[in-house]
Amino acid sequence: MSGLTFRLTSAPSERLNLSHLTPKRLSSIPLADVLKLEIGSTKAGMRVGDIFAVSGKPGDTLRIEGSMDKLDFVGAELDEGTIIVDGDVGVSAGRSMRGGRLDIRGDTGLLLGSGMSGGEIFVKGSAGALVGGLTAGDKFGMTGGLIVVDGHAGDRAGDRMRRGTIFIRGKCGNFAGSRMVGGTIWTELGFGADPGMLLRRGTLVGPSVEQMLPTFADAGRHDLVILRVLSRYMREKLGAKAPKPLPLTVRKYAGDLATIGKGELLITA
């Protein structure tokens, strides 16, 4: 596994935008130029070399060490290769990612994987609000790929998500799957209040709901193909770390009837 390592040498005094740092892009740039890449958010300018010690040779892996929550857009537009982050990241990590793997061994700010269309994001810690969500000007949130969060997720995971899978080992905050138009969100510890507000299509899976919207209709217990598909998919993706397979029957709630109501909320417990 060859690649560059970026070690943060001091705490940045401003937010940094690391969207330039993907293995593929850096493999075509001489190291001297990498050090000159502008990543700051003030007129004073901040270059990679001002705050990162860079070692290694360009390859298909890129490592960020000593990361912290002021580092935004880590792994943005990643399309191949792997980025490993030791530490926390700021907002919009994995933004518009199309492929590859983003491995964050800390917590993330909001909008993790927003607008991503492919690839995989793994988060050791917890994620902020709007996991796989959309930001101003996006047609949709996440449109493909996989996000796995070992900790909890903040509010509104999957906001206007269209395709792909979000798996939260912990608890999913309030309003998960808001305005969602497709895709799957699975939480192992349950949803907060009002999941699926304005859900049009798509699937929310979890053991429990703190508060159910009145516009989700109890459709009874079902044996659904999607459960097996989802369990199998997670097994393929996560191997030994895959969650316990879903039960064969679940209670299905259809909604959100406040809109076209073609989505489903599946309660596994």
Next chain:
Amino acid sequence: MLIKLTGGKVYDPANNINGEVRDIYFADGRIVSPPADARVDKEYDARGRVVMAGAIDPHTHIGGGKVTIARTLMPEDHEKDEVAHTELTRAGTGHALPSTMVTGYRYAEMGYTAAFEPAMLPANARQAHMELGDTPLLDKGAFVMLGSDDFLLRLIASKANFEQIKDYIAWTMHASQAIAMKVVNPGGISAFKFNQRKLDLDEKHVYYGMTPRDIILTLARGLLELGVTHPLHVHGCNLGIPGNVETTLATIRATDGLPLHLTHIQFHSYATEGDRHFSSGAVQIADLLKKYPHISIDVGQVMFGQTCTASGDSMRQFNGAKNADPKRSVIMDIECDAGCGVVPFRYRDKSYVHALQWAIGLETFLLCEDPWRIFLTTDHPNGAPFYTYPHLIRLLMDRDFRRETLHRVNQDALKYSTLPMLEREYSLYEIAILTRAGPARSLGLKDLGHIGPSARADITVYKDDANRERMFTTPELVFKNGELVVRDGKVIKVVNGATHVVRPEYDRSIEKPLKEYFDRYHTVRMENFRLSDDEIIDGGRGEIIVQPTRARTSS
């Protein structure tokens, strides 16, 4: 300071100059006659270059509420075209809905020195002028919209004295600081608020009882008798509906000799032949226009790519919202005065409908023989952003280029248009009419659009490049009021342009019923509805130029 522009090939149709090599002199912002022996302070070499007046866009949505709503709606469109500030210029964003400053810079960099916002709602006039005030390097003006405003409709419905209607038209033009008047889906915007979903030319407004025909004729006649130079600017009924060519033909016939300008006629030239029941009606329109010399048009050419449509036609835009791309839209009912609809749109060359729309626009250009009655527009941003003009000019001037381009669009669509058969190529002289002399004459801009003595020294100098797209994209020199503002397609100096208005005569006593009306029903006082000169002049940032009107007459 006397400036000489030496030896350019001059295309100045207003003065019948067709490519003659001439020297142009200007001083204090105006063109002057060749002086006998005055000292030239500065000389620019234009030998081998093409010289025209600064171009005029007579129909471009660049200022006012709906444009700013559209800007709000499309952040992703701006993101791809963010413009950094320089020592001279402000930062901003471009593409389909450029920010105001970038609008000014980019028009100027394309050789344009004047642009007119064609859909100013009276209720939104103040904001429209504020935005135009933030649009540098261009002279500007706005067409005020009537025709779905309650006050006019109640005057017509109550068969009010026609002089009073004229007073109201004139008052509105004064109050909103307008250069011309537009009607959009006549009566239809109002009818939509009463839940009517369509309103054809002779269909009755459900509340007021009159028809779009009545409204068009009332306003057109009113403007004629008020002596306003630009005739009623009509965005007709049934925009975008297959078969609307019949409505458009009927609208033309309805005028019976009254002057009218039919805007973005491409969107109103749809016939219903073929399996898809969607075909070109451009031939019928062009044929009929030959018999109606008082009617002028602009095209509203569609070009492929992402844009955003912004219109006062809330009724039609509500309908069009289901085709929004991206899927978001804003529809508004406004102040018992007007409406607006903003719908993002992407025209695709492989789409049958879009390719046909594109073909119909070009057909219209090529079929209409009189260049003085047709203006070059994309109805920015509705058909395409204004930066596509050089490409459009090349399509009109270069038959081979047009043929190549034809291969790239949906071929089925071309079966329902005569475009592949059309051989015409526009000349530079004709382009100068379409983009300078014609709009200036139609709008009554007395000293714009030409470079004869006493004209404003708004001058564009192009390299004479066989690739007309390249030529018109990057003029070598652009002078605004005699100052060199653009060199090699880049702004080098920023100045502010003036606002052009007309002030037709009216009887001030119209303010008595108007004041009662405002006090009784409105949430804005009549006194505050009116936009004062000071608000445009704004301590010297702006300037008002009152263009002449003919004497008021009565029939």
Next chain:
Amino acid sequence: MTAHAEGDRPGEASHTYDNVTCPFCGLLCDDLQVTRTGSTLKVSNGCPRATAGFQRPLPPAKPMVQGVEVPLDEAIKAAATLIREAKLPLYGGMATDVAGARAIMSIADRSCGVVDHALSEGQYRNLRVVQTSGWIMTTLTEARNRADLFIIVGSDVHKLHGRFFDRIVTPEHTMFEGVGQKRTVVFIGEGLDTSAAVGPRINDLITLSVAKDRIPEVLAAISARVRGLPVAPPEAAPAAAAKKGGLFSSLISASKNAPAAPAHEIAGVPFADIEAVAEKCKRANYGVVVWSPPALSMPQADLTVHMMTEIVRELNVTTRFAGLSLGGNEGAPSAASTCTWQTGYPLRVSYANGKPEYDSHRFNIGRMIADEEGDLLLWVASIGTDIGLPQTKIPTIVLGTPGLRLAQPPSVFIPVGTPGVDTAGQMVRCDNVVSLPMQNLGRAPLPRTADILASIQAAL
């Protein structure tokens, strides 16, 4: 401008100004009559907020640098120095008119700063919806003359916008015979003042009393019913669970619930009442859903706005319906509109790299200050006194109306006039369509925000 003098002696003379536009809330009522005697103003027909705003005794105020009175040009020089030295100046507050907003944009562009308005959070409850799916909206005059149904959601409109009912809901006259003559007014929320919804125009007044953070549930049920979709009573009562319970305290296993609650209620509102409102919506000829964004303090309130716009959209399939957003205090619409036409983006724009960069989270100045980003805050608060400077350790420049509440003494303070009171100008109304002229009523010889900023920019 319509001033007429009534006194003789200069200084003591009374001037009466008609058609005065009020800058103190987003409605921009422009029919006020204000009389000035010396520097004292008296409003004859304002709401309590307007009266308090115009009649507030103006304390003396002088330019100050580090708490010491200085001549204006010194304060300007000091401000320019601070801006020149800042790496990331924040231009917040933005409570001013269009000219002021233009000047802020200009200096922010030049100095590579960030712009945001003090009340953006409210505006963003709307903007997030507009930028995702758009909406169908109306304006004040249209609603006044056309609506036969008003649904007021989660906003104590009478308290926030004291003349809304007078001017929009209950005026004596209606423009269209037989249209909206009799009106139904529905209040959805808790403790909303319904007292102004009275008079001959009001046919029916309905209140659906529900706690603010449960309003979305009621709206969701209305939305389902206007679509003709069933809203079944829950078999059990998971909805009764505490919403704000701790992480694990209220996990309810839906499948294990015991069946059947007797009365069908949604968030405590009888379902029959919700059904009745949905019916009224469907029967309305022109319904208007009204909210004031700053009042929608439920979590993720843009979803509530989104829910309202979904209801409106659905009803427009068969009848006419529109939203009407109020709010817009402290010049917020003027700032947002100006920023949008000048950059394409509605505030929360950074010019740090020379281009306008937009991010509603990263360039939220409230958040930036809390997270200690930015190294200078220029705060403009020329209208009300209660959007004073936020607490911060970084140097601050305040252009404020005299008497502005300040959390800490600013590095530089320059008193400025209030548009529509001390200075003339233009402001944009809450419906983002109408803008109005603001008169100079001659209260105090205070400078325009725009002019001070232009001077600072010239001194950079």
